[in-house]
Amino acid sequence: MPKTIIDIRNISKVYKMGTQLVHALRDVSVSIEENEYVALMGPSGSGKSTLMNILGCLDTPSTGTYLFNGTNVNELNDNELAEIRNREIGFVFQTFNLLPRASALKNIELPLVYSGIKKYDRLDRAEAALKSVGLEDRMEHKPNELSGGQRQRVAIARALVTSPSIILADEPTGNLDTKTGNDIMKLFQNLWEKGNTIIIVTHEEEIALHAKRIIRLRDGLVETDEINQNQVTFN
Amino acid sequence: MLYEIKESIILSFDALRSNKLRAFLASLGVVIGISIVIMMGWLLGGLDKAMQDTFSVIGTDMLYVDKWDWTGGDKWDRLRNRKNVTMSQAEQLKELHGSAEYVIPNINQWATTIEFGGETYAGMTAVGTTAENVHTPVGNLLLGRFFNDFEEEYGSNVIVIGYLVYATIFQGKDPIGKTIKLNGRPLRVIGVVQKRGTMFFDFIDRQMFLPLKKYAGIWSIDKRSMSIGIKAGLNKDLDEVRNETIGLMRIIRNLKPNEPNDFSVNETKAFEKSIADIRFQVYTVGIGMTLLAFIVGIIGIMNIMFVTVTERTKEIGIRKSLGAKKRSIWIQFLVESSILCLLGAFLSLVICSIIAYLAATYLPTYFPEIGFLLPVLPTELFIIAAIVSVLVGLLAGLIPAIRASNLDPVEALRFD
Numbered sequence: 001m002p003k004t005i006i007d008i009r010n011i012s013k014v015y016k017m018g019t020q021l022v023h024a025l026r027d028v029s030v031s032i033e034e035n036e037y038v039a040l041m042g043p044s045g046s047g048k049s050t051l052m053n054i055l056g057c058l059d060t061p062s063t064g065t066y067l068f069n070g071t072n073v074n075e076l077n078d079n080e081l082a083e084i085r086n087r088e089i090g091f092v093f094q095t096f097n098l099l100p101r102a103s104a105l106k107n108i109e110l111p112l113v114y115s116g117i118k119k120y121d122r123l124d125r126a127e128a129a130l131k132s133v134g135l136e137d138r139m140e141h142k143p144n145e146l147s148g149g150q151r152q153r154v155a156i157a158r159a160l161v162t163s164p165s166i167i168l169a170d171e172p173t174g175n176l177d178t179k180t181g182n183d184i185m186k187l188f189q190n191l192w193e194k195g196n197t198i199i200i201v202t203h204e205e206e207i208a209l210h211a212k213r214i215i216r217l218r219d220g221l222v223e224t225d226e227i228n229q230n231q232v233t234f235n
Numbered sequence: 236m237l238y239e240i241k242e243s244i245i246l247s248f249d250a251l252r253s254n255k256l257r258a259f260l261a262s263l264g265v266v267i268g269i270s271i272v273i274m275m276g277w278l279l280g281g282l283d284k285a286m287q288d289t290f291s292v293i294g295t296d297m298l299y300v301d302k303w304d305w306t307g308g309d310k311w312d313r314l315r316n317r318k319n320v321t322m323s324q325a326e327q328l329k330e331l332h333g334s335a336e337y338v339i340p341n342i343n344q345w346a347t348t349i350e351f352g353g354e355t356y357a358g359m360t361a362v363g364t365t366a367e368n369v370h371t372p373v374g375n376l377l378l379g380r381f382f383n384d385f386e387e388e389y390g391s392n393v394i395v396i397g398y399l400v401y402a403t404i405f406q407g408k409d410p411i412g413k414t415i416k417l418n419g420r421p422l423r424v425i426g427v428v429q430k431r432g433t434m435f436f437d438f439i440d441r442q443m444f445l446p447l448k449k450y451a452g453i454w455s456i457d458k459r460s461m462s463i464g465i466k467a468g469l470n471k472d473l474d475e476v477r478n479e480t481i482g483l484m485r486i487i488r489n490l491k492p493n494e495p496n497d498f499s500v501n502e503t504k505a506f507e508k509s510i511a512d513i514r515f516q517v518y519t520v521g522i523g524m525t526l527l528a529f530i531v532g533i534i535g536i537m538n539i540m541f542v543t544v545t546e547r548t549k550e551i552g553i554r555k556s557l558g559a560k561k562r563s564i565w566i567q568f569l570v571e572s573s574i575l576c577l578l579g580a581f582l583s584l585v586i587c588s589i590i591a592y593l594a595a596t597y598l599p600t601y602f603p604e605i606g607f608l609l610p611v612l613p614t615e616l617f618i619i620a621a622i623v624s625v626l627v628g629l630l631a632g633l634i635p636a637i638r639a640s641n642l643d644p645v646e647a648l649r650f651d
Contacts, residue, residue, distance in 0.1 A: 101253075110557055158557070
């Protein structure tokens, strides 16, 4: 039986906007197992970003429980959450979120710095990660010397370098043209085929179709959660 | 943790390099504050050195029985009415004194004239003394020798000249064996005293020493008050020697038990007081200014660090999403503000070194009384400046760093 990585039960998230309470998530339960390829879909305001932040341990739910690899995330303090983000979660963002003054290699090294890995080990692993996304000839380039697609590859390499339990990608193709976007989606497919667990947050149907399972959110509720029968794959 | 600090140092230099002017302006208050600390230390260092030099001129184991008081503690007109300290008193004191190593009478004649090589020189002081003066700081000779007991006994025509007398008259040529005329009397130069003058004693290098008997042959020794030098010897208790000196002088000068001393026993302590006064003034002014400058400096750095934290909100969000703990974030900003201040300290040291060098090299020409200035900053000031600046940086960076580390990662990532 495959291992359950993410298990959220009846979580809700309430924000206070001035005097008004905003229910971003209402009673959402989702379970994600190892080596799943999930698309989290929904229009803006559906709560998908909030859910992603909670899944990524950047935020905590107002009520409900979140078990990550069996650990109750609700009970963790800021530092313990940081450790989970560092070791278990690889983030890929729409705007890449690379440090502008650091080289590609330095950017990829950064999560390893925070997990206290030794220098020579870090370099080896960062180089290997960069190689796995096909950018071994761009190690010393700064983000502004790279194209959008290359930047996103660096970001993916950075997400991979700690060998996390899940890769959490928030609109990873949102800032890329169709062709480059496809290249990135192909990369995600490869990673999935190699055994990684991938969650992609998107509002584009086309992107979501690459995933094996699609969870649709609307108004803070899970609308549908089903296996994607028409999965689009690259050869 | 060590690696994080190292990494933060590299990052800080990057960040500061991309904002040079801003970094410079922000650290200006700290630069001024540290400069004041450095300049204060430099002045006090100079004063201490001047004090040490002065002590070695007078001799820390020396007492001087005088009509005059060095501290100026008593009213001048009261001192003027004191009876002179005479030669016979000096002889009695020497005879009776048990604890002193040497008792050496000195008598001064100011404003003498010297003739040598067809030129006339004015303004030198002739000192009639005994051969035992060789055991006081006067005995540290640059050239030749001091006069001996035999020459003292016979009042020989010999003279030991001070450094300025030598420099003025002989201008570096060998003076030993040359004959100069002191108020018309020919005297053979047998020695030159090392340069001793400091800010407190610039006259001291204009002295010339000749045997008392010879002095008495030129000037009357009864008209002027003497100064009796008493060398306690370095291993003696100075208090004991002072007490005996006072007791003996009271007997010799026939003072009744209820009468105050009509003489003064002078020693280096007199100068400790005046140096302590100057020190206190430098400290009060300096500490006031330093506090003010540091308050302004800390506010400046704190302000710029708040701006930096705001500018880098996104970066903080990214780092947090990658697993940076609070500690990593505040270390980064504390290191950055410390480095900002450390660079300020470096700038201060460069500026102050230049000022110190120029001031000590050129100013005493115009203002001889500040000849105590050191041309090089004392080494400990470099360490103090470094420590103080880092402390200021930590203090100024504390609140911005805590604010940065407490940023909500979701909010921070959304920031543009």
